[in-house]
Amino acid sequence: MILASRATGSEGRPHHQFRLSEGCIALSQTLADGRRQIVDIVGPGALVGIVLGDKNRMTAETLSYCHIERQHGDDVDKTYSAICEAMKRIEAHTVLLGRKTAPERVASAILDLSERFSRPQRAHFESPVFNLYLGRGDLADWLGLSLETVSRCFTRFKRAGLIDFDEPEIVTLLNTPALQAIADGAASA
Amino acid sequence: MILASRATGSEGRPHHQFRLSEGCIALSQTLADGRRQIVDIVGPGALVGIVLGDKNRMTAETLSYCHIERQHGDDVDKTYSAICEAMKRIEAHTVLLGRKTAPERVASAILDLSERFSRPQRAHFESPVFNLYLGRGDLADWLGLSLETVSRCFTRFKRAGLIDFDEPEIVTLLNTPALQAIADGAASA
DNA sequence: CGAGACTTTGAGTGTGCTCAACAATGGTGG
DNA sequence: CCACCATTGTTGAGCACACTCAAAGTCTCG
Numbered sequence: 001m002i003l004a005s006r007a008t009g010s011e012g013r014p015h016h017q018f019r020l021s022e023g024c025i026a027l028s029q030t031l032a033d034g035r036r037q038i039v040d041i042v043g044p045g046a047l048v049g050i051v052l053g054d055k056n057r058m059t060a061e062t063l064s065y066c067h068i069e070r071q072h073g074d075d076v077d078k079t080y081s082a083i084c085e086a087m088k089r090i091e092a093h094t095v096l097l098g099r100k101t102a103p104e105r106v107a108s109a110i111l112d113l114s115e116r117f118s119r120p121q122r123a124h125f126e127s128p129v130f131n132l133y134l135g136r137g138d139l140a141d142w143l144g145l146s147l148e149t150v151s152r153c154f155t156r157f158k159r160a161g162l163i164d165f166d167e168p169e170i171v172t173l174l175n176t177p178a179l180q181a182i183a184d185g186a187a188s189a
Numbered sequence: 190m191i192l193a194s195r196a197t198g199s200e201g202r203p204h205h206q207f208r209l210s211e212g213c214i215a216l217s218q219t220l221a222d223g224r225r226q227i228v229d230i231v232g233p234g235a236l237v238g239i240v241l242g243d244k245n246r247m248t249a250e251t252l253s254y255c256h257i258e259r260q261h262g263d264d265v266d267k268t269y270s271a272i273c274e275a276m277k278r279i280e281a282h283t284v285l286l287g288r289k290t291a292p293e294r295v296a297s298a299i300l301d302l303s304e305r306f307s308r309p310q311r312a313h314f315e316s317p318v319f320n321l322y323l324g325r326g327d328l329a330d331w332l333g334l335s336l337e338t339v340s341r342c343f344t345r346f347k348r349a350g351l352i353d354f355d356e357p358e359i360v361t362l363l364n365t366p367a368l369q370a371i372a373d374g375a376a377s378a
Numbered sequence: 379c380g381a382g383a384c385t386t387t388g389a390g391t392g393t394g395c396t397c398a399a400c401a402a403t404g405g406t407g408g
Numbered sequence: 409c410c411a412c413c414a415t416t417g418t419t420g421a422g423c424a425c426a427c428t429c430a431a432a433g434t435c436t437c438g
Contacts, residue, residue, distance in 0.1 A: 029284050031374045037287040039280050058280070076265065083272060090279050091228050091247070095218050097286035098226040098333030102426065136385060144287030146427055151386055167435095168385060185220045291394065325417060335395055340418055356403095357417060 017079055018048045023066030024117065024133035028059050028141065038142035040090055041134070043116040047071070047082040063133040097144045100185065105143040106153035107183040110163065114173055128173045136168065206268055207237045212255030213306065213322035217248050217330065227331035229279055230323070232305040236260070236271040252322040286333045289374065294332040295342035296372040299352065303362055317362045325357065 025042040039058070042048055048060065048068060071078070096105055110132075118130040132139070136154075140147045157163045162179050164172040173179065181187035214231040228247070231237055237249065237257060260267065285294055307319040321328070325343075329336045346352045351368050353361045362368065370376035 029280070031284070031288060033374055035288040035374065037284040039283045087276075087279075090276075090283065091218070094228045094279065094283060094286060095220070095226040097283060098330075099220060099224040135383095141287075147384095148386085148428085149426055152426095155386070185222055185224065336416095337396085337418085338394055341394095344418075 017071045017082075019069050019071045019082075020044055020046055020048050021067045021069050024063040025066060026061045026063055026134070026138060026142070028061065029057070030059070036141045037144070038138060040086065040093070041113070041116075041142060046085060047079065063138070102143075102145055102149050103153050103156065103182055104185055105145060106139075106150060106157070107179045109139060109143055110157075110171065110173070111176070111179055111183055114171070128176075130171060130173075132169045132171055206260045206271075207257050208260045208271075209233055209235055209237050210256045210258050213252040214255060215250045215252055215323070215327060215331070217250065218246070219248065225330045226333065227327060229275065229282070230302070230305075230331060235274060236268065252327070291332075291334055291338050292342050292345065292371055293374055294334060295328075295339060295346070296351075296368045298328060298332055299346075299360065299362070300365070300368055300372055303360070317365075319360060319362075321358045321360055 020042055022044055025048060026038045027040045027042065028036055028038040030036045096108055100108065113132055113134075114128055114130045117133065118128045134142065136150050137147045139145075140150045143150065154163070154165070154168070157179070158165065162173075162175045162182075164174055178187065209231055211233055214237060215227045216229045216231065217225055217227040219225045285297055289297065302321055302323075303317055303319045306322065307317045323331065325339050326336045328334075329339045332339065343352070343354070343357075346368070347354065351362075351364045351371075353363055367376065
């Protein structure tokens with residue numbers, strides 16, 4: 001499912017924004033020969049169409065059922081803090097893409113998505129379980145890797161007892177600190 | 190030379206911004222083991238310290254003599270369009286880091302910097318000459334490559350007659366369309 | 379049951395990295 | 409002025425990580 005990608009004009013501030021209240025959206029760009037890069041994964045609470053000028057053509061793709069609410073643009077403080085969040089995400093992702101190894105990228109992605117999409121836990125002692133809305137191919141296009149490399153990292157983490165999954169999209173975190181160490185580049189693999 | 194990296198608090202909009210009127214600044218982040226990623230290169234006209242919350246610790250480093258002016262934060266439209274520009278830059282850079290090859294990255298960087306830092310041309314027929322404010326190492330940290338790879342790409346472009354330089358920081362564009370084709374992934378090398 | 383989409387796994391290759399030596403430049407002090 | 413050192417850039421050899429190509433397995437859906 002493809003959403004209209006332009007929510008605002010080329011300059012000036014937009015008159016209203018759209019807030020994603022539920023679901024998951026991928027914003028991506030594609031090179032001439034088909035190489036695709038997912039620039040941001042938008043989760044609940046984030047604004048959609050923040051700075052979509054007309055220079056950068058961006059494709060927005062829903063990865064689940066989504067619910068979007070209109071938010072008035074004159075609530076400047078809310079808009080500003082949402083932009084802050086988007087900036088921080090993309091800045092962190094820049095470091096990931098420029099300087100992290102494949103396992104580090106996958107670990108970072110798992111932790112990031114788990115924080116943003118984990119289901120409410122039933123008991124405090126249960127391991128966090130969450131739904132990757134992205135398939136292996138989408139993860140690859142987000143993390144700047146190939147599909148196969150992503151898959152290999154997942155099985156590696158599974159064999160190492162850091163995560164578990166039966167269906168490839170439903171992941172259980174078994175050892176969050178170890179994953180965090182890998183994501184930060186402090187552990188080997 | 191290191192600037193103070195926080196120009197705004199953690200949330201809400203800042204009361205004033207700083208506009209770079211002259212010079213060049215690199216914004217970077219560093220991993221625990223020293224790997225560095227330059228997240229953005231700020232040129233004349235751009236805002237400094239846009240979304241520097243306290244979560245993402247960002248280092249700002251001047252690469253030349255700089256002149257910075259205060260700009261009032263209540264000029265919302267100006268601020269907003271500057272944020273737009275910053276977003277577009279970092280989004281394009283995300284594609285570069287995630288999906289482009291080394292020569293494509295270097296060609297993109299040369300073109301980007303030439304647009305933002307080229308000296309006024311004396312005659313219309315002269316080839317554009319500009320100053321890379323970044324050294325090879327900084328370019329590497331910006332483009333997610335190693336210093337040596339950046340250097341090799343430069344000499345490759347030089348040998349191919351696409352650019353020229355005697356001092357490694359002062360570059361002349363000899364064949365902009367060919368560079369553009371490489372940057373876009375439409376030409377082999 | 380077969381078609382299609384997605385994932386996993388393997389084998390081999392290549393791009394870009396690491397390690398290393400050398401050259402060019404500029405600043406400092408004898 | 410030149411020797412000395414630090415810094416930066418260039419170039420080469422070899423390697424490794426991640427990619428490409430390929431095949432087989434799983435699941436859903438018609």
